[in-house]
Amino acid sequence: MIEQSKKFSKKAAPERSARMVETICGCKWSLTVFSLLANGIKRPGEMVRCVEGLSTKVLNECLRKNMEFGILEKTIYPELPPRVEYALTPLGEKFLHILDSLEKLQQEMDSKPAQP
Template identity: 60%
Template sequence: MNNNDKKISRIQGPSESARMVETIVGCKWSLTVYQLLAQEINRPGEMVRAVDGLTTKVLNQCLKRNVEFGILDKQVFAEVPPRVEYQVTPFGQKFMVILEALKDLQSKI
């Protein structure tokens, strides 16, 4: 048997998903937003009123990042006054499982 038969390819880390997890977990408010959505609080104004210390500016930045990653979906209604609602996407549901696993791991450390 020659040496070429034994070589194993180097495995690349999941750079995009790692960046996503780091960004979301690093955001002070993302996990709170997910908790609000689980309680069916899905409008930005309701979210700001439901959480002390959460500002509209910071919430909008957080929601925008989550929409860009495909974790949340933004639905805009053509009404006056304008109405916007957010919900977790199917991909976001899978991502929530990862966050729960990280939470469980943290509790064991």
């Protein structure tokens, strides 16, 4: 009986999702923006007022990146003065579950002593 050996190819990280996680987690403000949205703060002006050190320019860049990845959606209301609100997309909801899992993993790692 001839034994067949299985050959596996090198496993690489999923390109788009890995880049998305790296970009968003590397952004100083994205996780704060997600927290604001979770607490019902959806308007950019209110976000800037609620977070010390967050400028309008940096917030707009952060929101734009998250919209490009499909995590956030922007709603522009046709009224004067203009009103803009941001919300999580269904993909954004899934992404937040992944971030929550990463946070739990970090807490587990922090609670266990490091092993050599």
